[in-house]
Amino acid sequence: MKRKLISFIDTETNDLNKPLGASLDRQPNITEIYHAACTPDLKIIDAVDTLIYSPKPQPDFIIRHTGITDEMLLDAPKFETVFKHIKKLLDKSQILVAQNLTFDKQILENEAARIGKKFKWPPLLYCT
Numbered sequence: 165m166k167r168k169l170i171s172f173i174d175t176e177t178n179d180l181n182k183p184l185g186a187s188l189d190r191q192p193n194i195t196e197i198y199h200a201a202c203t204p205d206l207k208i209i210d211a212v213d214t215l216i217y218s219p220k221p222q223p224d225f226i227i228r229h230t231g232i233t234d235e236m237l238l239d240a241p242k243f244e245t246v247f248k249h250i251k252k253l254l255d256k257s258q259i260l261v262a263q264n265l266t267f268d269k270q271i272l273e274n275e276a277a278r279i280g281k282k283f284k285w286p287p288l289l290y291c292t
Contacts, residue, residue, distance in 0.1 A: 167255075167258040167286060169202060169256045170206070170257060170260075171199060171200070171202075171257040171260045172262070173260065173261075174198045175194050175196065175197050176194070176195050176197075176230045177193060177194055177195055178193050178218050178221075178223065179220075179223065180192065180267075181267060181270050188274055188277055192220075193218040193220055193243075194218070194272070195216055195222070196215050197250070198212070198213045199253060201253040201257060210253055212246055212250055214241060215237055216240055216242070216243050217238070217240040221234055243279065247279060250272070254283055254284065254286060258287065259286055259289075259290065260289050261292060262290075262291060262292070263292050264291065269285065
């Protein structure tokens with residue numbers, strides 16, 4: 165499959181990433197994701213925009229920062245529900261852009277590992 169799209173990703177989580185090597189159960193969970201896949205002329209052709217269920221409670225500092233509460237996440241889909249859609253868009257993308265690429269990439273890798281999956285990242289990665 166030829167990669168032609170540009171992906172833009174942003175995540176919100178219930179904490180900051182722990183040091184590499186920390187067990188997955190200590191790593192934060194995604195609580196919201198936005199992923200837009202665009203043509204080279206930046207026309208959005210598909211997107212994922214959803215809250216994500218988290219088994220861990222939202223700390224007060226995260227609620228103040230994001231506005232996302234535990235109640236908002238109760239009926240949100242689990243990450244495994246949206247994984248295939250995100251992966252499909254990434255698999256078609258030549259470029260990935262994120263505001264904090266290292267953080268978003270690591271948190272997505274952690275979530276995928278929790279369900280026994282992996283992402284294949286686009287060849288060109290840009291952090292804004």
